[in-house]
Amino acid sequence: MKIQDFRNRQQMHSLEGLIDTPLQIAATDVGDGDAVVLLHGIPTWSFLFHEVIDPLAEHFRVIAPDMAGYGYSDRRDRFDRSIEFQADVIESFLDEMGVDRAHFVAHDIGGGVALILADRRPELVRSMVLSNSVAYDSWPVDEMLALGHPRNAQLSSEEMTDKLVESFQFGLSRKERLTDEFKEGIVAPYQESDGIVSLVRNAASLNTNHTTPLTHRLHEMQQSTLLLWGEDDRWQPIDTAQRLVKDLPNAELHPMRNCSHWTPQDNPDEFVSETLRFLQATPVAV
Template sequence: MNIQDFRKRQQTLSLDGVINEPLNVAYTDVGEGEPLLLLHGIPTWSFLFHDVIDTLSQHYRVIAPDMIGYGYSDRRDQFDRSIEFQADFVERFLEHLDVDSAHFVAHDIGGGVALILADRKPELVRSMVLSNSVAYDSWPVDEMLALGHPRNAKMKPEEMTEKLVESFQFGLSRPERLTEEFKEGIVTPYQERDGIVSLVRNAASLNTNHTTPLTSRLGQMQQPTLLLWGEDDKWQPISTAEQLVKDMPNAELHPMKNCSHWVPQDNPEEFASATLEFLQKIPVAV
């Protein structure tokens, strides 16, 4: 799906109860059945899942927001950008949609958000599919630390595009998956001046202190968890997933060969099929 069709399908809402004024949220909400929440990471937005949403929505109600400060959600300089804040946003967002429990499919820092909520509000998180997720002190990576320097807020659109495309080249094992459709879709919101500034602010907010406190509590997270991990990832190596399997009581690992960091783009077919196979083993909520 190209960005034009993806944007046409997105909805918008004005969300109160997170900061002292409403936040604008862009999101996809398609399909029927149990809610399945897709959470992207940095420096992407919900378009990361453009090739898996339709498959997943044949079985679930798929909800894919742009997290605050990302994509086409609110990008103003009026809120925190940390994953703790994103967890606050997700909790309120699902409440607004009358969703009291969902399966979480989360990539990169989205996985950190899922872990925070699995600990903070376990009844909200029915299960987790964590894909090349941040955890422990595995992040932020050098590229994001560099991007977060305030001077980068003055980047020209073509400079930001070059930086993002370089990261996709590095984080995909399959060069043919760096399609023009994917590049255009991911970089477009970060061609606008407020999008560039917002992405730099997001990078500056990354803080390992928001996942290290969870380390001692991983053993208490009872949610069925699938670690759907690209084996070639240099940023979030599979050793992180292997440690999570040891520390979480109901976690299992599905390594994805010839895949690196951007797993939903590297191999969307295996990403979707492995997710569905895992989720369909979980009893339907009554």
């Protein structure tokens, strides 16, 4: 899907009570049935899922927000960008959308947000598909630590685009999947000056202390969980998934061969088929 078509069906939602002014969240909401919430990571936005949203929406109501500070959601210097705050935002957003129970399909730091919510609000999280997710002390990676330096807020759109495209080249195993459509879509919000500043702020907020306190409670998370993991990922290697499958009581691991970090882009067909197989077999969470 082209960037403009994707943008045309995003809607803005105004959330009260999170900061001292309404917080604006952009989101796609398509399909009917049980809710499936797609959570992207850094440095992407919900366009990461542009090839998987419609196939999933044939079976579920698919809700794909841009997290605060990402994509076309609020970019102002008015709020925290940590994954703890992102969990607050997703809770408030789902309440606004009338969703009190959902499956979570989450990538990278989106997986950290899903784990926080599974611990904090187990009744909200029916199941989880965690794809190359942060956990334990597996993050932040060197590239994001470097990106978070305040001087990078002064980068030109060309310089930021070069940084992002380099990360896509590193994070895809199938080089033919580095399509112009994907590159143009992902970089679009980060070519604007406020988008560049916001992405740098997002990178500066990354803090492993927001997942390490969950480690001793993972065994209490009863949600059915699929670890849908690109085997070639050098940022969030598959050892993290192998550790999670032991610590989460109802988890299974599906390695994705010839896939690296950006799994929904590296192999969208396998991403969709495995997610549907898992979600359609998921029992009601306790």
